[in-house]
Amino acid sequence: MALIQGIPGEFEPQPWGEAILRSRELLLLRIARRPPDHEVRLPGLATTPLHVVEDRTGKALTWRQDGDDLVVRLPESAEPPLVRVALQGKLRIVPPDTVTANADGVWDLTPAGPTAHLVARRSAEVAVRFLGPIDPDSQHHIRLAGRTYAVSGCQLQRATIGPFALPDSRVLRLLVPTGVRRMLVAPVGTVLASIHPSAPGELTILVTNFGRTRARGEVVLPLPPGWSASDHRWTFDRLAPGRSIGWVTRLTGPPGAEEVQARLDAGRRSASSPYVIHL
Template sequence: MALIQGIPGEFGPQPWGEAILRNGELLLLRITRRPPNHEVRLPGLATTPRHVVEDGTGRALTWRHDGDDLLVRLPESTERAVVRVSLEGKLRIVPPDTVTANADGVWDLTPAGTTAHLVARRSADVAVRVFGEATGEIELANQSLPIHHLGRTIGPFQVPAGLVVPLTLPPGVRRVLVAPVGTVLASIHACGSAGELVVRVTNFGRTVAQGEVELALPTGICRWTFEELEPGGSTGWTAAINGRPGVYVLEARLDAGRRSASSPYSIHL
């Protein structure tokens, strides 16, 4: 059984050929480029297969799930093959841009366009914080709310557990943080000046927050404190960073109560 519930849709071109939907509950896998290991992978199939057989002969084929991907073992042959996958219900897929929340229930996204897809580990009311130059509305899980102020969170949105939900953003959004209501989240951001970064704390809760932030850098540790951070608000500090060339993964340690969370950030020096 697939791990998460997908959304209605169809598959795009695959490295081995194409997946064609027939009658809503039948997939035809046309194999035009047979993989060397004779195994094809169909990524993001959220509907459980009922039967997987070779077209024409009706011979049952070995298949398994790898997460939300379907893997089918092809018969030993040099000829092109067609595989019939009968589904237990209507086709539902997990889009390639789907992101699952981390252990704290947080998503940290750098959207490639204006649409992304999210999966929550647990049902929750969440809020959204966007960064960039954007106006308009945020739509999440078929709920829409306007962006009144870029410096504040937007929400709440109700997100179900284990179900792929679309997130639609206006143009101009560079980064998105989504967190359960009640979370106080530390995040790290690029700065306009070379050799600097910004540490931000955002209060996704409904009450005033206070606490301490610590960030370990290649050259030492920075510490800050904050008080009276109002619900929906953010505060931040600039830190200089230098060191040997390389890629560094940084994560601020936040102490702001039991709902404290942080999001890692990679930087190249």
């Protein structure tokens, strides 16, 4: 059985061919290129198959579910086969850009298009912080988990939006406002430290209060061996709910990439999001 309940949608082209929805509960796999191991993998199928057969002969094929992927063993034939997949319910998929939360229960999303998808392993009430050059006079409708907020671009720039009640194990679509380059999603009550590039050799350390009361604390940026920073420790007090505070630091170090994570001490709900820096 699939681990995650997906959303209605369509499959992208696959290395072996394409998946075509013939009806709400019937999927055809058109094989254009037979893989060397004679197995095709269809990623992100959240609906459990009923049976899988070769379309021309009706012969049952060997198949298995690997997480949310369907893996089918192709029959021996001279021509590429057409595979018929009958489903136990209407087609639901897990989009390839679906993101799960990190160990602190935080989603850190860099959208590649007008939508993003996230899934919660357990139910949670969350808020969203949008980051990027957003037109302050623009108007937006933020929709997630069946709830909608009408907000201005100015509100998106200044504060978190929410709360949204996320059910567990269900893929949810979040529309990305124009100009947004990064989105932070965290459970309500969390105080979150995140790292953002601001210029070559510079980082901005951002602390966002996803809670309902003012927050105070200290944030430290541990550095890899051989690295130094113009500053690496900051304190804050009376950070209002929904608001953020940030500091800029300059880094020097050997060429390469290193993962860093700000260490935050802001009480029981302190959380942080890792970031890979490049010099």
